[in-house]
Amino acid sequence: MALNNQAAWFHKTNEKLQIGPAEVGKPGAGEILIKNHAVAIAPVDWKIQDGAFPLTGLPRVLGNDVAGEIVEVGENVSGFSKGQRVLGHAIGLVTGRPEQGAFQNFTVVPAIAVSPIPDKLSYEEASVLPLAISTAADGLFHKDKLGLATPGHKEENSGKAILIWGGSSSVGTAAIQLAVAAGLKVFATASKKNFELVKELGASEVFDHASPSVVGDLTAALQKYTLAGAYDAIGSRDSQLNSAQVLVQLGGGTLAVVIPPIADIPATVNAKAVFALAILLQDKEVGEAIYRDFLPAALESGQIKPAPKAEVVGHGLEYIQPAIDALRPGVSAKKLVVTL
């Protein structure tokens, strides 16, 4: 039976997404076609719509996070089959290929960015993970960023601690869980109301990022450990300067940050910009170590939990624009999701 696809098209900066027909992508070598049952919204979606990242090749299909079932497997792909329930990190943002965006009924995703999900995980829960997992993994494990050993080699991180600033964010919750799985002791920040969540995900200690003594408190807590570095999952000027200041107090180190680092980072801090897609397109060893070798069993066992909580905004492509609009002012410890 012929498949029928519709997409929420991005035509122009400062214009609403428009729903219209789209071709069903044909998965090439190393690719998988997924029928999306849930897609998640990320800050980059409203940033693009507001013109912060001018894109060429419009119209495009935005969106990074998909969860659904496999419709077709391309050549040179092993370990996946038609009908399988999966999550995937859509890479259309970089390739510009409309069939690789998330905000449509069918998406072509590279197999390196796909993991099977257990039956106990709903599609909406699974859809909160891919972009956050890739972003966290790039900062933690990419050889040019914090360069830590992946969970399969966790003994190499033994005895080390890491600071994760913004532990209740989407990226922060993934970074905490991956760092803990990789054998690190995690010291995180969050608002007080989110302390419990951050602890449940495995952080050893949580600090209120709004407290005037947060830098001193973190420094005191971390000084008895070998510091692996810091991960700023927020990227504001304050979060970068505060994370950097903790590193300075402890003798310097590497700071992975989710946006390009500010210019006045102290000299003893080696600040590195994270790029989620780097582990899927460049340092593929990390992508494979996470999506192929770690995530399937970690999701099955509950070692990696879907976090933060999915909030379903609506069912159908027409809810993607309202979901983007709802994310623009910011959320606390939740991920906005649209089911399809």
Ligand SMILES: NC(=O)c1ccc[n+]([C@@H]2O[C@H](COP(=O)([O-])OP(=O)(O)OC[C@H]3O[C@@H](n4cnc5c(N)ncnc54)[C@H](OP(=O)(O)O)[C@@H]3O)[C@@H](O)[C@H]2O)c1
């Ligand atoms: N470079 C990349 O490849 C890449 C990939 C993905 C995301 N990003 C970027 O990473 C950032 C985070 O994305 P996300 O999806 O994880 O965001 P998010 O989940 O929407 O972030 C929400 C969280 O941010 C926290 N927060 C807000 N203001 C804060 C502040 N001043 N200090 C500390 N925490 C603060 C809140 O924590 P509390 O409620 O606990 O206060 C809240 O839980 C965005 O700028 C996004 O564009 C970059």
